[in-house]
Amino acid sequence: MTSIRLHLPGDPTDRSYDIVCGNGLLAGVGDLLGRSGARRAFVVVDAAVAGTHAAVVAEALTKAGIEHTVFPVPSGEASKSLDMVGRLWDEMARLALDRTTHVVAVGGGVIGDLAGFAAASFARGLPVWQVATTLVAQVDSAIGGKTGINLAGGKNLVGAFWQPRGVVADIDTLATLPTREFTSGLAEVVKYGMILDAEFFGWLEAHVEGILAREPADVAHAVHRSAALKAEVVERDERETSGLRAALNYGHTFGHAYETAAGYGSLLHGEAVAIGMARAARLARLLGRVSPELVGRQDSLLLRLGLPTSPPETAGLADDQLLAIMARDKKSLGGRLRFVLPDRVGHVDLVDGIDPDLVRQALHSV
Numbered sequence: 001m002t003s004i005r006l007h008l009p010g011d012p013t014d015r016s017y018d019i020v021c022g023n024g025l026l027a028g029v030g031d032l033l034g035r036s037g038a039r040r041a042f043v044v045v046d047a048a049v050a051g052t053h054a055a056v057v058a059e060a061l062t063k064a065g066i067e068h069t070v071f072p073v074p075s076g077e078a079s080k081s082l083d084m085v086g087r088l089w090d091e092m093a094r095l096a097l098d099r100t101t102h103v104v105a106v107g108g109g110v111i112g113d114l115a116g117f118a119a120a121s122f123a124r125g126l127p128v129w130q131v132a133t134t135l136v137a138q139v140d141s142a143i144g145g146k147t148g149i150n151l152a153g154g155k156n157l158v159g160a161f162w163q164p165r166g167v168v169a170d171i172d173t174l175a176t177l178p179t180r181e182f183t184s185g186l187a188e189v190v191k192y193g194m195i196l197d198a199e200f201f202g203w204l205e206a207h208v209e210g211i212l213a214r215e216p217a218d219v220a221h222a223v224h225r226s227a228a229l230k231a232e233v234v235e236r237d238e239r240e241t242s243g244l245r246a247a248l249n250y251g252h253t254f255g256h257a258y259e260t261a262a263g264y265g266s267l268l269h270g271e272a273v274a275i276g277m278a279r280a281a282r283l284a285r286l287l288g289r290v291s292p293e294l295v296g297r298q299d300s301l302l303l304r305l306g307l308p309t310s311p312p313e314t315a316g317l318a319d320d321q322l323l324a325i326m327a328r329d330k331k332s333l334g335g336r337l338r339f340v341l342p343d344r345v346g347h348v349d350l351v352d353g354i355d356p357d358l359v360r361q362a363l364h365s366v
C-alpha cells in the first residue's frame with residue numbers, strides 16, 4: 001500500500017488528507033473511518049458494485065462498529081441530477097443525519113461527484129470519503145474536491161469545492177471494470193505524463209502490455225503516479241485561480257466539443273479526451289511549439305493503449321458546430337479560443353487568442 005498526502009494546511013482547519021492506493025484496501029475502510037472518529041456513516045454506492053465492492057465496505061464498517069445506511073444509486077451519468085441529489089437529501093433528513101455522520105461514496109466519478117455534493121450541501125457540510133472503484137475516479141475525480149451535478153443546460157453546472165477526508169484507491173476493484181471503461185481512464189493517465197512528467201510518459205510507453213493486461217504492479221504504479229501528480233496540482237491551485245489547475249484540461253477543450261457534438265454517451269469521456277489530446281498536439285505543431293515527432297509519439301502511445309486519435313467517421317461532426325462549442329468553453333475568455341498546449345513532453349502552457357483557422361486545420365490534420 002502507498003499513501004500520498006495532499007497538503008491543504010489552513011487555520012483554523014487543516015484540510016490535508018491521504019490518498020491510499022494498493023490492494024485489498026476496501027476491508028480496511030471501517031478502521032480508516034474509525035480512526036478519524038466516525039461512529040455513523042451514510043454510504044452512497046453505485047448499483048453496479050452494490051453486491052460486490054460496496055458490500056465489502058459495508059462489512060468493514062460493521063466490523064469497526066460504525067452504524068451505517070447504504071443508499072444504492074442507479075449507474076450512469078443520469079444519476080448526477082438534481083432529482084437524485086434531492087432523493088439523497090430527503091433520505092439524509094429522514095435519517096436525521098447531522099454533521100457527525102460521515103458520507104462514504106463507493107463508485108466512479110458519477111457517485112463521487114453526486115455524494116460529494118450531497119455531503120457538501122446537507123446540513124452545511126458533512127465529512128465525505130471517496131472510495132474510488134473506476135480508473136477515472138482513482139486517478140482524477142475522487143481527488144481534488146470538485147463535486148457537483150448536471151443540469152439540462154450543461155454538465156457540472158451546479159456544485160461545490162468540498163475536499164474529502166480521504167481517498168481510497170483499491171486497485172482490486174478495477175478487475176471488474178469493463179475494458180472500455182478501463183481504457184477510457186487511461187487517457188487521463190497519459191495526460192498526466194504529457195502535462196507534467198516526461199519520465200512517467202516514458203514509463204507508460206515501456207509498460208503498455210502490462211497495463212493492458214492489468215498487471216497489478218503496473219496498474220498500481222500508473223494509479224499512484226497519476227494520483228500524486230493530480231494531488232500536487234490541487235495543492236498548488238485548489239480552486240483553479242492561478243492557472244496551474246487549468247493544465248489538467250489538456251485535451252479537454254477539443255474533447256468536450258467532441259463529447260457534446262457526438263451526444264453524451266456515444267464517446268466516453270476518456271475517448272473524447274484522447275482525441276482532444278491528439279488534436280491539441282497537432283494545434284501545437286501548427287503553431288510551431290512542438291515537432292511532428294512529439295505528435296507521433298503521443299499518437300502511438302494512445303493507439304497502443306486502445307484509445308482513438310480521431311473521431312469515428314460515422315460521427316459526422318461539423319467543424320462549425322465543434323468551433324462554436326469550443327468558443328463557449330469555460331476556458332475561452334469572451335469567445336476567444338484558448339487551449340492548453342504542450343511545448344515538449346511533460347510541459348504545457350495555456351495559450352490564448354488562437355486563430356480559428358488553425359483550430360479547423362488541427363481537427364483534420366493527420
Ligand SMILES: NC(=O)c1ccc[n+]([C@@H]2O[C@H](COP(=O)([O-])OP(=O)(O)OC[C@H]3O[C@@H](n4cnc5c(N)ncnc54)[C@H](O)[C@@H]3O)[C@@H](O)[C@H]2O)c1
Nearest residue numbers: 048075108109110111133134136137140141146173176177
Ligand atoms: N470531480 C472531478 O474532479 C471529476 C474529474 C473527472 C471526471 N469527473 C466526473 O466523473 C464522471 C465519470 O466518472 P467515471 O468514468 O468513473 O464514470 P462512472 O462513475 O459512470 O463509472 C463508469 C461505469 O463503471 C461502472 N462501475 C464503477 N465501478 C465499477 C467496478 N469496480 N466494476 C464494474 N463496473 C464499475 C459504473 O456503474 C458505470 O457504469 C463524470 O460525471 C465526470 O464529470 C469528475
Ligand SMILES: [Zn+2]
Nearest residue numbers: 188252269273
Ligand atoms: Zn477529464
